[in-house]
Amino acid sequence: MAVAEESKELLQAQLELWHHAFGYVKSMTLAVALDLGIADAIYRRGGRATLSQILADAALSPCKLHGLRRLMRALTVAGTFTVATSSEDSGGEAVYELTPASRLLVSDDVDGGDGEGSAASLSPVLRLVLNPFRVSLLGMGIGAWFRREDQPGVAPFAVAHGRNMWEMAARKPTFNALVNDAMAADSRFLMRIVLRECAEVFHGIGSLIDVAGGLGGTATSIAKAFPELRCSVLDLPHVVASAPSGGNVPRMFSCPPHWISPL
Template structure:
């Protein structure tokens, strides 16, 4: 018979084994979701307009019936991850529906978006996974202090890789556009008063102009400038109140009442962020009396002692993104203290944080 303390130690060891295995195998959730999206399972089930049986799903997918049990197991892990729900149809039959928590898969609001392959694919590419094999070597070797694990793996920066690898660049641009549609939709609702009071806004690092177009369409009297590198904006079509301008945000930013930075600063180290913020400050400085400000949409990570202020999934998402930025580009997700130091170093006098973008917040900076 085991003594009580021995039983307790054994229980701890077994629980520890479960925890380590669970964490080690979590990539399977991501890869299973990727498979479901490639198979178009969410749309197939939604369009069925009723709980869909496994047999009906197999028929709709055109999958060999010998793989029925495998599809059942795929759906089981996706149900466990919260993407689908199994509903009882009859005494011996269950049907699948898309879970309310995964309702992003379809929406009638055109300013919002679906979570689809374009959003998931970039973070599941080999280019995102390979650098993690270099993380240990990166930590232990001083010669790699000026490189990221990504640069160690591919001998080029992440940005150079996106320009060189057409498919990766396309996935990246699609995912940025998807996020911009979501953020743009929230902004025109939550920031309406700001946009109605100003005359111009410049979207710094605005990519192909998705968010700028949403803002321009919602506020026809607002002059919108989509500002990014030449190869990004080249060939984009302007409209009556939207222009695309090429340039380098480290050198100068077009003047406007508001400079908008959507998920840009987490890509850069502190010194680079201060440079960008100074250029944005110069762009809005002359508009102090007209509501001039810099609007930043970024993660604000809660310190450990305040982590209970956000739900567990939100905080974990913030911390996972922080590690991703470290490995890919040498950037980071910041807490309020770190943000405050950057703002002070860039010469701003005050700021306001409003958590209205899920795991991200709106930060308003005043020159």
């Protein structure tokens, strides 16, 4: 499917802003990798290790496997590590490998199986540079979260703040407004492109439910473009309190713990 140049330019501009806005994620994940000794764990295995092996060598609970997979995904996208295709000798698991950059993360005293440690390490320098990400709320104590065994289902944000993002929004109107405004702006931006470039995906659909649809911006855009399409939105009660009414979006009715509003 050919995409209009205007849409390409808009999406590229959005991508550039995301790169700037989320640039701290690279620093934060690198700080966590240092805290957990991921490069050391892979180095001990000869420079190649599966996720399960990294988990064991870093002395992490098996309940953190999913979190470690997400962390390694971010680190491989950043180029800190590489990931190879799974093979029989790895038990079907993906194999993570050191890069020239991550070899510099290996501690000087770590034995790589040949009786010798890393020839050069920049870990002490990086620990100094990245220390703000390790000790501030920005880092959300992710390194400490990985070492927790009592609450595998609790996200780092909730560990740091005592409640998850949505619970905080329910208790703090200013934060709730910040979240809702952000989601609405994102919907306005993307739906203009989606409806221009991918409108055919809505053809032949009689009804649509937008789960966690916020203030209903996405569903409203679709309903305007396709009046014959019956749309519904589901979200939490505290979101409903800020939902607009009128136009083709009638007042939204709360139905704890979710709500449904016909458009």
